[in-house]
Amino acid sequence: MSNRIYVAIDTPDLARAKAIATKVRNHVGGLKLGLEFFAAHGQPGVREMATIGLPIFLDLKLHDIPNTVAKAVQALSPLEPAILTVHASGGRAMLEDAKAAAPLGTKVVAVTMLTSLDASDLAATGVSGSAHDQVVRLAALAAEAGVDGIVCSGAEVAAAKAAWPKGYFVVPGVRLADGPVGDQKRVVTPRAAVDGGASIIVVGRPITQAEDPDAAARAIAGTL
Numbered sequence: 001m002s003n004r005i006y007v008a009i010d011t012p013d014l015a016r017a018k019a020i021a022t023k024v025r026n027h028v029g030g031l032k033l034g035l036e037f038f039a040a041h042g043q044p045g046v047r048e049m050a051t052i053g054l055p056i057f058l059d060l061k062l063h064d065i066p067n068t069v070a071k072a073v074q075a076l077s078p079l080e081p082a083i084l085t086v087h088a089s090g091g092r093a094m095l096e097d098a099k100a101a102a103p104l105g106t107k108v109v110a111v112t113m114l115t116s117l118d119a120s121d122l123a124a125t126g127v128s129g130s131a132h133d134q135v136v137r138l139a140a141l142a143a144e145a146g147v148d149g150i151v152c153s154g155a156e157v158a159a160a161k162a163a164w165p166k167g168y169f170v171v172p173g174v175r176l177a178d179g180p181v182g183d184q185k186r187v188v189t190p191r192a193a194v195d196g197g198a199s200i201i202v203v204g205r206p207i208t209q210a211e212d213p214d215a216a217a218r219a220i221a222g223t224l
């Protein structure tokens, strides 16, 4: 049975990306490819990674006017990713049009508040209130717009899921208790994220920077 871990393959190096994915393939449920990888290798790179045989989460965090996002989603559609991200703050029409343009089998999930931000970062962008309130507000917008789910931190996932029981919840920013957090600010453990209701967790550096990525993935899977 595939597990709930999507490994974030954040590198511009295709050989390294394939090597990590091949090492961890038996202990993760999917591969997340983001801006760093896509900027370097585009659609041919995604196709190459898909040959490893795991579902692909294409994390491009699209955020633009509705027409531009819909056309970008259409252009990405031949890849048929399992999951595709857009930014919830792009607004209702953008979310609706992104979902309408996506292939039937692709879950469109809306990023609410990046896990690298805290309440003071939010205030600096002109949004007052807590991370919790911002996530719950954008989750309601995403649900109304008809996308499949949201991305949020493990600190908010239980509240978001209580308000949207049928939503699909992606939780990045997960760290083992003693691991370095790096640029992440709202972190929880993998277990706490799943207990809070995460449909999947996204794990990057705790696996990819480990001396033995497969052992790291196996250890995290063992805590779930």
Ligand SMILES: O=C(O)c1cc(=O)[nH]c(=O)n1[C@@H]1O[C@H](COP(=O)(O)O)[C@@H](O)[C@H]1O
Residues within 6 Å of the ligand: 008, 010, 034, 059, 061, 085, 111, 113, 114, 115, 116, 151, 152, 172, 173, 174, 182, 184, 202, 203, 204, 205, 206
């Ligand atoms: O959409 C995402 O996946 C995402 C949203 C978010 O709020 N925070 C976040 O860290 N991510 C992604 O999740 C991954 C986290 O990587 P690590 O911090 O190395 O585990 C990165 O690929 C980020 O792009």
